[in-house]
Amino acid sequence: MPDPSAPPLQLDAESIGADYRRVIETTLARSEMEPPQPYPYRALALTLRRRLVQRWNETRRERHETFPRRTHYLSFEYLLGRALRNAALNLGVTDETTKAMEAIGLDLEEIAEEERDPGLGNGGLGRLAACFLDSCATLGLPVIGYGLRYRYGLFRQTIRDGYQVEEPDIWLAEPYPWEVKRSDLSQVVHFGGRTERRVDHTGRTRVEWVDTKEIVAEPFDIPIPGYKNAVVNTLRLWSATATQEFDLGEFNAGSFPSAVSSRQKAETITAVLYPNDSNERGVELRLRQQYFLAAASLADTFRRWHKEGSGEFDDFAEKHCFQLNDTHPAVAIPELMRILLDEYGLGWEQAWEITSSTMAYTNHTLLPEALETWSVELFERLLPRPLEIIYEINARFLSEVAQRWPGDVDRQARMSLIAEGPTRRLRMAHLAVVGSYSVNGVAKLHSDLLRRDVLHDFYELWPDKFSNKTNGVTPRRWLAGCNPGLADLITEGIGEGWVTDLDELEQLAPLADDAAFREQWAVVKRANKERLARLVLDRTGIRIDTSTLFDVQVKRIHEYKRQLMNVLHAIHLYRRIRSGQHEDVQPRTILLGGVAAPSYAAAKKIVKLANNVAAVINADPAVAGRLRVVFIPGYNVSAMEVICPAADLSSQISTAGKEASGTGNMKFMMNGAVTIGTYDGANIEIREAVGPENFFLFGLNATDATALRENYDPQSILD
Numbered sequence: 001m002p003d004p005s006a007p008p009l010q011l012d013a014e015s016i017g018a019d020y021r022r023v024i025e026t027t028l029a030r031s032e033m034e035p036p037q038p039y040p041y042r043a044l045a046l047t048l049r050r051r052l053v054q055r056w057n058e059t060r061r062e063r064h065e066t067f068p069r070r071t072h073y074l075s076f077e078y079l080l081g082r083a084l085r086n087a088a089l090n091l092g093v094t095d096e097t098t099k100a101m102e103a104i105g106l107d108l109e110e111i112a113e114e115e116r117d118p119g120l121g122n123g124g125l126g127r128l129a130a131c132f133l134d135s136c137a138t139l140g141l142p143v144i145g146y147g148l149r150y151r152y153g154l155f156r157q158t159i160r161d162g163y164q165v166e167e168p169d170i171w172l173a174e175p176y177p178w179e180v181k182r183s184d185l186s187q188v189v190h191f192g193g194r195t196e197r198r199v200d201h202t203g204r205t206r207v208e209w210v211d212t213k214e215i216v217a218e219p220f221d222i223p224i225p226g227y228k229n230a231v232v233n234t235l236r237l238w239s240a241t242a243t244q245e246f247d248l249g250e251f252n253a254g255s256f257p258s259a260v261s262s263r264q265k266a267e268t269i270t271a272v273l274y275p276n277d278s279n280e281r282g283v284e285l286r287l288r289q290q291y292f293l294a295a296a297s298l299a300d301t302f303r304r305w306h307k308e309g310s311g312e313f314d315d316f317a318e319k320h321c322f323q324l325n326d327t328h329p330a331v332a333i334p335e336l337m338r339i340l341l342d343e344y345g346l347g348w349e350q351a352w353e354i355t356s357s358t359m360a361y362t363n364h365t366l367l368p369e370a371l372e373t374w375s376v377e378l379f380e381r382l383l384p385r386p387l388e389i390i391y392e393i394n395a396r397f398l399s400e401v402a403q404r405w406p407g408d409v410d411r412q413a414r415m416s417l418i419a420e421g422p423t424r425r426l427r428m429a430h431l432a433v434v435g436s437y438s439v440n441g442v443a444k445l446h447s448d449l450l451r452r453d454v455l456h457d458f459y460e461l462w463p464d465k466f467s468n469k470t471n472g473v474t475p476r477r478w479l480a481g482c483n484p485g486l487a488d489l490i491t492e493g494i495g496e497g498w499v500t501d502l503d504e505l506e507q508l509a510p511l512a513d514d515a516a517f518r519e520q521w522a523v524v525k526r527a528n529k530e531r532l533a534r535l536v537l538d539r540t541g542i543r544i545d546t547s548t549l550f551d552v553q554v555k556r557i558h559e560y561k562r563q564l565m566n567v568l569h570a571i572h573l574y575r576r577i578r579s580g581q582h583e584d585v586q587p588r589t590i591l592l593g594g595v596a597a598p599s600y601a602a603a604k605k606i607v608k609l610a611n612n613v614a615a616v617i618n619a620d621p622a623v624a625g626r627l628r629v630v631f632i633p634g635y636n637v638s639a640m641e642v643i644c645p646a647a648d649l650s651s652q653i654s655t656a657g658k659e660a661s662g663t664g665n666m667k668f669m670m671n672g673a674v675t676i677g678t679y680d681g682a683n684i685e686i687r688e689a690v691g692p693e694n695f696f697l698f699g700l701n702a703t704d705a706t707a708l709r710e711n712y713d714p715q716s717i718l719d
């Protein structure tokens, strides 16, 4: 039994050091004198984890008692970044830990570098989920994140001969010290089979989903600490495995190999994260993942509800919110209906009232090709019961549309959850809007365009459902953690309130006239540029000059983000300098980085082009000292922590109307870069916040870009 009165572990350097030694010797069974890595990292992670766990248990106990309304954040992706320094920062023990390690002759920075960065996401959407978890814990909000524990995260990008090469990301090669397996909380998820109807003793028709295949969902919990507030929330990631009975049945029937292969087949559900790749759309395994996440997370919610709540459904909606991170987990809507109807025997109206007042949907894209649809035939084979429920939702919804716009059959076809055609397809965005009480975009322009174009019919029907929630990023990781030099300087100037209230940075404005402050600021920037230069040298062998302007564009490679235009600009500068017109050309280092989806041919060519252009420019003595171009391989959260504090200029140059928000744009400006960019996504709000003098605006706005596309004739422009 845990001792409820166990004294809190101390946070001073001596206690941390002593505990570290104990962990090395007793938990890891090593002597402190044995050097080979990764023991110092593991030992320190476990030392800090023990301190988190005490707060974690306390947070859980308190929530259990106060029973607040909980938000369940459902996301396919969480790009957490490294956890060690974040744990120290949020526990408030960075200095103490540094000292404790120094006393043992170790360097905290070096130890932290040993941690693998878990790549359980593609890009912005996944990092946003991680930033939100940090902020919610810091605000003390009762939010639990649900996701999948992929055995392989996003592939690792290396560059060979200028081309992107993908390698598997084996992030679990060593045990991940920040997770706790909770097999006692496993859930069973059903697939396939068929439905049967029977009349129960009250005379009501009940549906049973039978002859299914069962997969076990095992949860792994990761602590999410708030900043110096003793709150630790939970990220619960599900891992798939075969059921015991399933295995035993086959085993007893005499086939051990077949029992093992069943297990392996079950485990493929969470084997790999899908890259955001048009080729991977509509793949059966991805749909299995979607239902697996939704069903396991909802089952877990009902388990908690039974433990804590009254078990009555009157206040279920008051106590629960499910935030859908894009449509990827939207199958949670029919799944919640299924549980309420089939497992608890509620009537349709009551079940729908609960579902449509607890589900909320965040949209992250306007690109029509990125809106998810599923083949109805595939959906039916895998999820026959949820599909029946979707049909019923659709029938009731379309009759509401018909009532509001009698005779407007075009509108009904446009709004239907099912797109008719040779192969019928289920429109996940429509399902998400119909089933949710709240629909939001991720920046003002994006939310306006959702209302005006993509979801206009729905906006006309339910204007009050729609709102904007402009994205944000956590200032803990993206300033306090990744840029300690600047963070200290800011804190000296205005105190440390900015760490949890970024608006306080406004108080820095008068210091812009303070020459000494500016000098210190420049020293910090230079040191950050040196740190990035070391990373670049290490990964590419290229030496860059920290006295040049660092012009940075890092993000997923996509045509709409226009890395291609950036490369063309590099070529343009190169030609200008070579032809002697360089008096007013600022010496510049153009840094690019980002992952291309494996089957996105155009994106991969852009990577190759960037590397080839870099090779030509960097080899030409005629431009030495004036222009360098670097493609940084393996862009991820940890790389960004070195990159954004070192940038002078942040390139945010997407075609207006295409980038839903962007979040890298925020990280650069928080670290003191200026931006060159278009009137797109959150650039618009950023420009308002930092003032137009810190933002080089160019290009068409969204309206003019759309108008131009109507009859776009590049040749006439060239002429």
Ligand code: 26Q
Binding pocket: 122, 123, 124, 125, 126, 128, 274, 275, 276, 277, 280, 281, 282, 286, 364, 365, 372, 442, 471, 659, 660, 661, 662, 663, 681
């Ligand atoms: C879909 C189907 C099959 C396989 C993969 C996917 C998939 C995976 C990831 C579709 C989309 C994503 C990720 C989208 C994304 O990251 N969007 C970005 O979200 C950020 C947070 O809101 C915004 O700032 C960016 O503008 C937006 O591009």
